[in-house]
Amino acid sequence: MTTKTQKKSSNNEIDTKPNLESKEDTNQTEIHIKPKTPKKDKGRFWLFLKVLFHWRTLRLLLSHHPFCERFENHTYNLGKIRFCRGCLLSYPLVYALPLIYLLWGAANDFFTSTALWFQNIWWFVIGFGILAIGGRLIGKYSIVIKDLSKFGRGAWSGTFIIVIFSQHWGFKIGAFVLLFGGLTFLSLNRGKDMERTCQECEWQANYDICPGWKDVSEHLAQLNLKPETKPKIDTTSTAQETTNE
Numbered sequence: 001m002t003t004k005t006q007k008k009s010s011n012n013e014i015d016t017k018p019n020l021e022s023k024e025d026t027n028q029t030e031i032h033i034k035p036k037t038p039k040k041d042k043g044r045f046w047l048f049l050k051v052l053f054h055w056r057t058l059r060l061l062l063s064h065h066p067f068c069e070r071f072e073n074h075t076y077n078l079g080k081i082r083f084c085r086g087c088l089l090s091y092p093l094v095y096a097l098p099l100i101y102l103l104w105g106a107a108n109d110f111f112t113s114t115a116l117w118f119q120n121i122w123w124f125v126i127g128f129g130i131l132a133i134g135g136r137l138i139g140k141y142s143i144v145i146k147d148l149s150k151f152g153r154g155a156w157s158g159t160f161i162i163v164i165f166s167q168h169w170g171f172k173i174g175a176f177v178l179l180f181g182g183l184t185f186l187s188l189n190r191g192k193d194m195e196r197t198c199q200e201c202e203w204q205a206n207y208d209i210c211p212g213w214k215d216v217s218e219h220l221a222q223l224n225l226k227p228e229t230k231p232k233i234d235t236t237s238t239a240q241e242t243t244n245e
Contacts, residue, residue, distance in 0.1 A: 062081065063082035063084055064087065066210070066216075067082070089150040090153050093154035094154050096158065098162055101165065111124075111166065130152075131152030135149025135150075157183070
């Protein structure tokens with residue numbers, strides 16, 4: 001009798017072990033199947049587009065300056081829309097002059113023709129360069145001179161692009177280096193000027209409470225889309241609990 005009962009109990013133990021292992025396997029497979037990251041990433045992407053193309057974000061991209069009295073002279077205001085003064089005076093000429101050169105044959109001949117020992121393009125490079133650099137040095141004394149400097153900067157950049165199109169490789173490389181270096185210097189210098197102005201303000205560049213930035217910072221804070229951290233599931237403990245059961 002004892003031998004039969006022992007055989008039955010041993011058979012029962014043999015039957016239960018595979019079931020426990022199958023439970024562990026199913027638990028582990030469920031854990032690997034649960035994450036749904038693609039849907040979350042897709043939702044975060046659409047939220048990013050919604051924030052990027054929102055009215056408050058577009059208004060900031062057009063103005064390039066905070067909505068503050070200290071920067072009133074840096075923008076042209078058309079109702080609630082603000083346009084960066086420097087970009088509006090500079091960039092149209094950067095694109096217009098090369099397009100005129102490429103699309104209008106008479107302008108092409110004019111820029112590349114020789115007058116007074118130099119091609120006309122070089123006289124424009126020299127003239128617009130003096131206007132841009134000189135106007136920047138004395139622009140602090142008059143807003144009109146500063147605007148002329150920005151106008152000259154755009155025309156200077158446009159003529160450099162014409163040099164890249166029309167002249168040989170030595171001048172092409174030189175014009176590209178001067179153009180890229182000059183624009184980089186102006187961008188960094190403008191950033192430092194804005195930072196200095198904000199540091200001297202009563203808000204001391206605290207963008208979270210500054211009235212000129214607060215509306216924008218609160219809106220852009222929605223881009224902090226870091227997913228919530230969920231507690232990790234310890235698979236070993238769940239497996240042990242199933243085996244004990």
